[in-house]
Amino acid sequence: MNNGGGFLQGQIIKAVSGFYYVATVQGEIFQTRGRGILRQKKLAPLVGDYVEFSAANQTDGALEEILPRKNQMIRPTVANVDLGVVVMSARKPNFSLNLLDRFLVHLEFFKISALLFVTKLDLVEDIDQDEFLTVQKDYQKIGYPVILSNKNELEKYFPHQLTVFMGQSGAGKSTLLNELAPDLTLATGEISESLGRGRHTTRHVELHPLFNGLIADTPGFSSLDFPDEMTPEVLPYLFPEIGETSAGCKFRQCSHTNEPGCAVKEAVLHHEILNSRYENYQQFLKEIKEKKPQYKKGV
Ligand SMILES: Nc1nc2c(ncn2[C@@H]2O[C@H](COP(=O)(O)OP(=O)(O)OP(=O)(O)O)[C@@H](O)[C@H]2O)c(=O)[nH]1
Ligand SMILES: [Mg+2]
Ligand SMILES: [Zn+2]
Incomplete structure (x- = not known):
């Protein structure tokens, strides 16, 4: 699809050995390379990205711009x-x-x-x-x-x-x-x-x-680490039932581990929250906290 600015538009469907394969809405696939401009901006093109590109033919294109991502x-x-x-x-x-x-x-x-x-x-x-x-x-x-x-x-x-x-x-x-x-x-x-x-x-x-x-x-893998931005404070909300229940905790900053008046622990006791989910929450929390020893030192 031509957007009037001279560039073509499409979505990256595959990235292999420095080539990005871009599909247009018409269903054509172009083989392109990332240009210097992309490297300078330190933006690595990803599969799933909507992009603008230039191409004289279907095997020799160049990425020009990555359009804003919904998520990554x-x-x-x-x-x-x-x-x-x-x-x-x-x-x-x-x-x-x-x-x-x-x-x-x-x-x-x-x-x-x-x-x-x-x-x-x-x-x-x-x-x-x-x-x-x-x-x-x-x-x-x-x-x-x-x-x-x-x-x-x-x-x-x-x-x-x-x-x-x-x-x-x-x-x-x-x-x-x-x-x-x-x-x-x-x-x-x-x-x-x-x-x-x-x-x-x-x-x-x-x-x-x-x-x-x-x-x-996608390729499978053997271990799955948590991203750095996943903090102890956001973790409860990544277990939807724990996040919801936490509204009833006595302390607003409750970590649902040792605090009194914890609605989450109460719900686990009454089998409203799965024991295994709560145990995994505790384990992930520990893992996330242990991940950043240098960050914790200053506190
Ligand atoms: N018995 C049985 N075997 C299965 C089933 N589904 C997949 N397999 C077998 O499991 C093995 C691995 O399957 P893959 O489809 O290659 O697994 P994958 O998740 O794509 O693995 P990666 O590409 O390494 O991430 C193959 O030998 C499949 O035949 C199933 O429903 N029943
Ligand atoms: Mg596979
Ligand atoms: Zn709590």
């Missing part, structure tokens, strides 16, 4: 994300509420809607299937849609937005995308038996135009 995720690095689908396997690797809460806290922090999709329920013994129905009920109560392996339930979320599949290596992100859109033929990888996790098969973020929206497959 790190891990995976994608801009302008609307929905994060947390893809978690029931087994291989084993399901982890701690990891799930980590993903959810990240998405809350970046103000991105979140959905949980559980894969590999076929590997779960009948006797243990109930565990996942409980997860579904508990997290839906908090406000997160939970889909137990039924990919047909996913499709209604895709139109008119940018959806990112995120999750551990080996969780089955690429497999799920292939099942949704068999034409994609994305590479998938075996789980390492010795490590019990994936082998980082997907190497870069790529947006796929599907179901009237854009879906990003």
Whole structure:
């Protein structure tokens, strides 16, 4: 699309080896490079960015301008994300509420809607299937849609937005995308038996135009650190049910750990807030505080 200023406009759908692949609304894809001007501004173009670019042909373009971002995720690095689908396997690797809460806290922090999709329920013994129905009920109560392996339930979320599949290596992100859109033929990888996790098969973020929206497959990873801007003060609000309940705490600056008159601890006691959520809150709080020893020294 030409904006009248001589530049073309589009969205970066892939970034590999210094090339940025930009899709226009007409569906044409241009291979471009970041220009010096972008490097000077210390602005790294991201997949998902809306950009202005110049191009004499489809293989030799140059990025000119990054348009303002709605948001910007790190891990995976994608801009302008609307929905994060947390893809978690029931087994291989084993399901982890701690990891799930980590993903959810990240998405809350970046103000991105979140959905949980559980894969590999076929590997779960009948006797243990109930565990996942409980997860579904508990997290839906908090406000997160939970889909137990039924990919047909996913499709209604895709139109008119940018959806990112995120999750551990080996969780089955690429497999799920292939099942949704068999034409994609994305590479998938075996789980390492010795490590019990994936082998980082997907190497870069790529947006796929599907179901009237854009879906990003992303590389999995083994650890997920909290961004520096995630402070102890904001953390309670990244657990929506804790943030809401905190209105009833005696102290406004309550950290919901040792203070008297804490409505959050009271709610945990009465099983209105999940024990595991509260425990993960406490663990994340500790991690965030321990992350910045040099910052705490001056206090
Ligand atoms: N039994 C079973 N295996 C599955 C399922 N989904 C995926 N797998 C297997 O899990 C392995 C890893 O799947 P991938 O799709 O490559 O995982 P990924 O999340 O894309 O991993 P990375 O690209 O490394 O981040 C493959 O061997 C898949 O065949 C499932 O629903 N059931
Ligand atoms: Mg993959
Ligand atoms: Zn409190």
